[in-house]
Amino acid sequence: MGIDGITVSPGYAYERAPDQAHFLSRRRTKELFREIFKRQNGSRWSFNQSSLFLDFLAGNQTYHCTPWGNPTRNYFGWQRPCYLLGEGYTRTFKELMEETDWDSYGTGNYEKCAQCMVHSGYEATAVVDSVHNPLKAAMISLRGVRTTGAMAPEIPLDRQRPAEYVFSRHVEEAMARLKSRLR
Numbered sequence: 233m234g235i236d237g238i239t240v241s242p243g244y245a246y247e248r249a250p251d252q253a254h255f256l257s258r259r260r261t262k263e264l265f266r267e268i269f270k271r272q273n274g275s276r277w278s279f280n281q282s283s284l285f286l287d288f289l290a291g292n293q294t295y296h297c298t299p300w301g302n303p304t305r306n307y308f309g310w311q312r313p314c315y316l317l318g319e320g321y322t323r324t325f326k327e328l329m330e331e332t333d334w335d336s337y338g339t340g341n342y343e344k345c346a347q348c349m350v351h352s353g354y355e356a357t358a359v360v361d362s363v364h365n366p367l368k369a370a371m372i373s374l375r376g377v378r379t380t381g382a383m384a385p386e387i388p389l390d391r392q393r394p395a396e397y398v399f400s401r402h403v404e405e406a407m408a409r410l411k412s413r414l415r
């Protein structure tokens with residue numbers, strides 16, 4: 233049907249990653265994607281992602297995270313703020329959207345988000361940018377992602393709030409709620 237395609241997302245040392253030592257920083261991620269995209273050698277690979285997200289991975293866009301762009305629902309409820317970070321659960325999607333302090337998450341806002349470039353937060357930002365700037369997105373689709381030259385400015389980390397290690401407590405609370413319902 234012609235719908236085959238590749239989906240990519242850079243890993244990083246998120247809180248629950250068992251190996252914290254071998255993930256890449258944002259800078260190394262961008263350099264790696266530039267090297268990958270250079271290897272297309274004229275035969276353009278088919279990605280199932282927006283051209284601007286790929287451009288972001290190559291360091292050509294300064295994007296802020298949109299954590300609600302790919303919301304996570306699991307056994308405990310709606311997970312805030314995203315599937316990589318578990319900092320609480322809500323019973324309904326409405327509660328998730330209305331009661332989460334979204335501005336306290338994302339690169340530059342929160343220490344745990346400092347090295348993140350994953351699709352769950354940044355693809356949504358790229359798609360919104362594509363809607364507002366269709367010509368820019370179309371030009372990258374036609375010409376390919378730029379793999380040389382200066383990168384877009386990085387988000388400063390000097391005002392991010394420190395990490396809070398709350399995952400285990402929230403899971404324990406969610407487990408207790410589930411158990412009480414089963415009794």
Ligand code: SF4
Pocket residue numbers: 297298299313314315316317337338339344345348349350352353354
């Ligand atoms: S930057 Fe966004 S997607 Fe990444 S961990 Fe933080 S909230 Fe989640």
